[in-house]
Amino acid sequence: MTTQTFSVQFLVRPVRKDKERGTIYVRITASGQRTEFSLKTKVQIEAWNNNKERLVARSGQSQKMNHFLDNVKGQLLAIYRELVLKKQLITPEIIKNHFHGFTNEEYTLMNLVDYHAKSQKNILSWGTLKNYNTTARYLSEFLLENKKTSDIYLQQLSYRFITEFESFLRTYHPVDHQRPLSNNGVMKHLERLRKLVNMAVKLEWLEKNPFEKYRLSFKKTERHYLSQEELNLIQEKDFSIERLQFAKDLFVFSCYTGLAYIDVSTLTPDNLVLGIDGYQWIHTKRKKTDIPVHIPLLPVALEIIEKYKEHPRALHKGTLLPIVSNQKLNSYLKEIADLCNITKNLTFHVARHTFATTVTLSNGVPMETVSKILGHSKLATTQIYARVLENKISVDMADLRNKLTPQNQQNLKTNNY
Secondary structure (H helix, E strand, O other), rough: OHHHHHHEEEEEEEEOOEEEEEEEEEEEEEOOEEEEEEEEEEEEHHEEEOOOOOOOOOOHHHHHHHHHHHHHHHHHHHHHHHHHHHOOOOOOOHHHHHHHHHOHHHHHHHHHHHHHHHHOOOOOOHHHHHHOOOOHHHHHHHHHHHOOOOEEEHHHHHHHHHHHHHHHHHOOOOOOOOOOOHHHHHEEEEEEEHHHHHHHHHHHOOOOOOOOOOOOOOOOOOOOOOHHHHHHHHHHHHOOOOHHHHHHHHHHHHHOOOOHHHHOOEEEEHEEEEOOOOEEEEEEEOOOOEEEEEEOHHHHHHHHHHHHOOOOOHHHOOOOOOEEEEEEHHHHHHHHHHHHOOOOOOOOOHHHHHHHHHHHHHHOOOOHHHHHHOOOOHHHHHHHHOOOOOHHHHOOOOOOOOOOOOHHHHHHHHHHO
8 A cells, every 4th residue: 555545635514504614524535435524623614725625814713723634634644654554454434433542442343253252152052153153254254355454343344344245255165175155054144243243233332233224135945855765765775884874873863853963962861761651752952942852762763772872982971872073974974875876965954854854744743743842942943844745745635535525425414414
């Protein structure tokens, strides 16, 4: 940067209902942007020279005012030079904030991220905090790449900042094995940023909410699940490689219990209880929502528990099943999908959808029961997971067709008399 990209201009705007007096404003131009603010000082318009940006009257008061304007310009230039020396992001808003003394580190975006992480550590679940950390990482990369800085003041957040961050996320290309973000993935990061900004507003760290006119745009997506045929393919497949066999067993266990990875990984023998029907149940709480869930164990799930009850890793950690990381598990599941000729993107969470759709609902288990087992607080959430499969539609319509046949209708009339 050079001083050619920076300028300070003074101008006078008439005061309402007073044609003779005007208010002095400062216009700062830097990096192709500009902003204005009032000096809250009024002068006689006829005494002001627009070209010289000074009062032309020779009175002592006018000289004092011109001296004040020189001081203002000097301060703004000094702030600009200091930012250049420190190689910090330079915008008119930053210079204005420095001039007004709004430089408290507490009011920066990254400090807001840190404050949120510390204040919500014992409130939000581990998985939710992990997602916020990912959003924070994307914000850091965006600031470095697009703004050439590691942090910005909250006052710099704007509608434009949000749209530029959205564009960054949509065009972001991961360097590792991860796939580019989907539309809903982008929206989730923006949703978390909006929650951070809302916190800043409530803390009175930020006056105007830049999300006020921004609308998140989620797209309805089909949630993947396995059909009964695909589930059978995996169940009946034996793997000579131990890690794949283990990954398969954990996945199938989730297909018959509906438990998410984090809930499976924290199960202990104490979670096994004798249910009111005399069969084994799992009593636990969902980590995501802290809602209690009571799950009657189906034979397939019981067999897997029995298979691993003496496994050294499970005994060492005191868990019901030996556990590997979710990342490794999902990697192994992709190998399993290839070996079973399944083209769907197989992740551990697909098992939960499979339980809701293929194992329970398609076999006539009422949605209210499925909702309880999944630990949903609203039935509408279960409806998102649920699928009415074609074979279920066929069975239901066959029952209806049978009820509506002339002979059955005649029987109904006879029974009514």
